[in-house]
Amino acid sequence: MKVLVTGGAGFIGSHLVDRLMEDGHEVRVLDDLSAGTLDNLKRWLNHERFEFIEGDMRDAETVENAIDGIEVVFHLAANPEVRIGSQSPELLYETNVLITYNLLNAMKDSGVKSLVFTSSSTVYGDAEIIPTPEDYAPLEPISVYGGAKLAAEALISGYAHTFDFKALIFRLANIIGERSNHGVIYDFINKLRRNPEELEILGDGTQRKSYLHVSDTVDGMLHIFEAFKKGNKRVDFYNLGNDDWITVKEIAEIVSEEMKLKPVFRFTGGVDGGRGWKGDVKFMRLSIEKAKKTGWKPKLDSYEAVRRTVRELLQTAKAEE
Incomplete structure (x- = not known):
């Protein structure tokens, strides 16, 4: 595959890049290095199948350039700090919702076939059912971070159905x-x-x-993505946790x-x-029964x-x- 990993210099993103490169894919990373570092990618920087773009996804043109020729996008770029929401809600909006909107807008006019998005357990809020399944409702986040992730999920679902691409959304426990x-x-x-x-x-x-090691997280994402590609669902949701x-x-x-x-x-x-x-x-604690069935x-x-x-x-x- 020709893959774009947004946030690929970050914590989870760089581990995902390692696995994609080891599996022989062509990988492009878009990252503004606000939370990530090139040290996480140093083993790939001069590899012929690897490309790094330093850029801010709040700039729509940067995103449009980054997805040129891409088949699959793994969208991990985000501000990962839940606590910042009470001090700077506008930053969480920009670095979770706005960047996702810019990505989706660029995708609708491109040849991208699939989007994989890392959402969060925080979309469930104080769930009354534990372990919490994917079909739990109503989703009532209690943080701005959780609200921003849920807003991004909703945009992805709307765009996928309207513009005919597939979207796989992972709700992650603490990675x-x-x-x-x-x-x-x-x-x-x-x-x-x-x-x-x-x-x-x-x-x-x-x-x-619930806490999940990043190695198990990347295993789960790639394993479930392979199953998702073969299925007929336009949009699907999976919890990843323990x-x-x-x-x-x-x-x-x-x-x-x-x-x-x-x-x-x-x-x-x-x-x-x-x-x-x-x-x-x-x-x-998330229910991972659906993921385990794969x-x-x-x-x-x-x-x-x-x-x-x-x-x-x-x-x-x-x-x-």
């Missing part, structure tokens, strides 16, 4: 692993490196969520153990009944994914010293 540069594990490691005696934990520590979940306090314990530290845990108490911040979904399942559970991620991030930090 973790090597190259991640935000999130609870990354924050805990940095806090403990600054002060090994004490660890501040946002919320009351009982927040419980069958289990883990509390923030348990994550803190694993990070401390792997760093060989015994810090005092200081809980902030949080907001709205112990959430880490305004808009934080306190309990999240033959995919995670190799690592949430606990194993967390421990492996801690080791990967510590190894990276050590190499950079």
Whole structure:
């Protein structure tokens, strides 16, 4: 395939690029390097099947140029920070909704056959059914980030049906692993490196969520995409997560153990009944039965994914010293 990966220099995007290149595809990456880095792509920069375009998707012309000659778009570009929504909702609109609109507008006049989009578990909000299936309703996000992801999903569905291309939408649990540069594990490691005696934990520590390692995520995306291509659905939705979940306090314990530290845990108490911040979904576990029916399942559970991620991030930090 001739593939465009938006956000391909970022955390999940770069792992996806690795797999696509290893599988022999022609890969073009469009990234403004605001959250990603060329270091994540260094092994491919001079490869004949690889092309990198540095550009901002808020500029429609940049997007139009990037999709020239492309068959499949993996749209991962986004501002990944859920917490920013309360301080800068306009930025989340621009870097999630507007860029998706620009991409769809460019696609409608091109030869792109398929779009794969990474949405988020945050579209479900405080779901009353856990594990939460794809057909859960009504979708009621409690963060601007979740609202922006849901708006992007709706635009994609409308454009796919109107302009005759296929769209596969993944609602992701918390994705973790090597190259991640935000999130609870990354924050805990940095806090403990600054002060090994004490660890501040946002919320009351009982927040419980499902975590999926990035290697399992990319496996799932590509496996399900192959099944989707053969099917007759115009638009389809799949959750990607794990069958289990883990509390923030348990994550803190694993990070401390792997760093060989015994810090005092200081809980902030949080907001709205112990959430880490305004808009934080306190309990999240997605049903992955639909994904498992395609033959995919995670190799690592949430606990194993967390421990492996801690080791990967510590190894990276050590190499950079």
